[in-house]
Amino acid sequence: MRAAALFQLLFLFTFSKIWAQSTIQVPEDCLARDVSPCLIRTSDQVYRTHHRGIAMSIPSQSIVRVSWTENSYDIIVLDGRLQVDIQPSRATVVRFNGLELPDRRYMLRRHYDQLLVLSLQKFVLNVHKVAEGGLSDFVSFKGDFVxxxxxxxxxxxxxxxxxxxxxxxxxxxxxxxxxxxxxxxxxxxxxxxxxxxxxxxxxxxxxxxxxxxxxxxxxxxxx
Known part of the structure; x- marks a missing residue:
């Protein structure tokens, strides 16, 4: 019994270290397999991917949920940060926490119930209040040129x-x-x-x- 308990503790310790050190996708490899929705959690490394005409750089300690259809692509920043670059040829609607934004390059940071959005084209930093479920309730505070x-x-x-x-x-x-x-x-x-x-x-x-x-x-x- 003692050996079994020790093995279980060792397994849990090893798994927790893998979880802490690896980028996790749920379901597994959901972006590569084109399975929607897809939850991505990063640990101590930046995770970069290119999916359906959208380049995403997800910094460490971040959680992002993406889902898509033929006509839309939805990205929800649940925790941490995200940098995105949308290809000009992409015609479908892209939303960030429910927001449709006019530019194609952004940096986004989730801070409690706020979503900070910096346009890397206009260099304007806007703050949006985030409602339950991670979606913006469209109460925003327009910022100045940063x-x-x-x-x-x-x-x-x-x-x-x-x-x-x-x-x-x-x-x-x-x-x-x-x-x-x-x-x-x-x-x-x-x-x-x-x-x-x-x-x-x-x-x-x-x-x-x-x-x-x-x-x-x-x-x-x-x-």
Missing amino acids: NKKDFVDFTRHFFDEGHEYRRFLTSYSPKWRAEFKRQNSIQTKVLTRSIASTPEDFDRESEESKKVREQFFYRTFHR
Whole structure:
């Protein structure tokens, strides 16, 4: 009896270590076998996969549920983080925790009852409240263009290896700067259209325009 009990304890200990160290899919290999729904749990390594035109990078200690039909693909972040890149040729609807989002590249983080969504095209960070079942109840708090510090603080947790994160920054920092210039240009044009015709109003509005640009720059780089 003692030997049997010892064997059982050894089995449970070994299985728990395998569970802790491995990426688990339920059902087993459900993505490779194209079985929906599919639950993915990562442990101490980033798990990367490409399925039905969607590239997913799931950082360590994350749980993601995916399901699909011919016309839709649903991704629910239950815990942790997820980075996705949707191929432009993909025509079916893709939803994240029930949300249909306009861009094709995102980083998502589940934090208790909130889903933080960073667009890697517009560089806007939005916060959505998550209801029971992991789906968003569509109560969202629209964020501003993410400043450089917040961009680094948010994205660095999606990578286990420093060299991978440096490669990511090398790729996306120029895109962030280009979008910053575009956003700044849009704000300037909006202000310019509001400038009145009289010299006094022109001077006053020009000064206001300058202040707004300075505030945008300060908020983006120094917040």
